[in-house]
Amino acid sequence: MPxxxxxxxxxxGLDKRVSGDTIDSVWIGSRKQxxxxxxxxxxxxxxxxxIVRVHRAGKHIVLDLEAGDGRKRVRRAGSLxxxxxxxxxxxxxxxxxxxxxxxxxxxxxTHLIAKLGSGRELRFVDPRMFGKLSVHSxxxxxxxxxxxxxxxxxxxxxxRGRKTPIKSAxxxxxxxxxxxxIYADESLFRAGIRPRRRAASLSKGDLHRLYGAVQDVxxxxxxxxxxxxSDYVDADxxxxxxxxxxxxxxxxxxxxxxxxxMVKRLVLVGRSSHxxxxxxx
Numbered sequence: 001m002p003x004x005x006x007x008x009x010x011x012x013g014l015d016k017r018v019s020g021d022t023i024d025s026v027w028i029g030s031r032k033q034x035x036x037x038x039x040x041x042x043x044x045x046x047x048x049x050x051i052v053r054v055h056r057a058g059k060h061i062v063l064d065l066e067a068g069d070g071r072k073r074v075r076r077a078g079s080l081x082x083x084x085x086x087x088x089x090x091x092x093x094x095x096x097x098x099x100x101x102x103x104x105x106x107x108x109x110t111h112l113i114a115k116l117g118s119g120r121e122l123r124f125v126d127p128r129m130f131g132k133l134s135v136h137s138x139x140x141x142x143x144x145x146x147x148x149x150x151x152x153x154x155x156x157x158x159x160r161g162r163k164t165p166i167k168s169a170x171x172x173x174x175x176x177x178x179x180x181x182i183y184a185d186e187s188l189f190r191a192g193i194r195p196r197r198r199a200a201s202l203s204k205g206d207l208h209r210l211y212g213a214v215q216d217v218x219x220x221x222x223x224x225x226x227x228x229x230s231d232y233v234d235a236d237x238x239x240x241x242x243x244x245x246x247x248x249x250x251x252x253x254x255x256x257x258x259x260x261x262m263v264k265r266l267v268l269v270g271r272s273s274h275x276x277x278x279x280x281x
Contacts, residue, residue: 002091004147004178005221005242007056010097014061014122015054017099022050022117023065029111034089034095034126036134045085045135046090046114058177060171061097073235076257084138092130137259144177147214155214156207159199166202166210167195179214182227185274187213195273195279196266220245248274 002010026043028035036044049065056062065085089097100121106113112124112133124133145154158175159166169175170184179187188195190213193206202210221227224242243250247257252265252274261278 003180006226008222009058009226011054011056018051019053023114024117025115027113033129034111034131035134036132042135060142063087086136086140088134090132095126095131096127141176148174152211155211161200165196165268166199167268169199182249185219186217189248192280
């Protein structure tokens with residue numbers, strides 16, 4: 001599943017390419033699985049709208065919309081306010097939101113095509129259909145706090161007194177949104193903390209290191225365009241490169257890059273966790 005760095009990379013590419021463009025028409029496929037809002041509501045809310053900007057909220061892509069001609073239009077049945085709406089895209093495990101030339105082949109599992117005023121198309125493709133499309137009024141909030149914006153004091157407070165393993169707490173989107181399996185493993189390695197340790201057992205020094213590690217790992221991953229594991233590509237269809245920098249994730253049975261101890265794997269709440277038994281305590 002694309003995590004914060006992958007979604008941020010996609011968002012930055014989309015914001016440069018489609019902000020200021022208008023959505024002339026919308027085609028939505030017959031499969032209901034990717035739709036969190038009714039198809040008719042999505043179409044009537046998007047059509048005729050100008051894309052003001054594209055930004056990220058956790059693992060969600062948020063497109064801010066307003067009336068395309070700058071004037072408040074007559075509200076269409078089933079649509080949200082024409083002056084203030086948001087299109088929310090969650091990519092799930094295999095979802096892609098890409099800017100395409102209209103002549104480009106429409107691949108299998110294309111679930112939405114938005115024809116833009118510039119002549120291009122914005123297409124949502126999702127083979128496994130775990131992604132979700134919805135429309136909201138302004139102010140969409142998926143919960144949790146942004147890890148690149150949270151203060152260290154607030155970061156420490158998120159985990160204080162929690163009896164769950166720190167890896168599970170990092171994956172809890174109601175606490176810290178956007179961090180997933182890859183970046184939790186990489187952050188815990190850099191902080192020298194084993195994934196199974198209870199969050200409540202971490203000292204102030206442990207949490208200080210973890211706070212810095214999360215910030216560093218996420219920023220480095222964004223700079224590298226994210227990690228291309230499985231199906232991830234950015235808004236232009238290009239892969240990221242941070243997977244080349246992984247120190248523990250996906251390296252079970254390989255030597256630790258720091259101490260040459262074999263990297264181990266364990267399962268926590270159904271998720272794989274990778275760690276170095278020597279570097280992490």
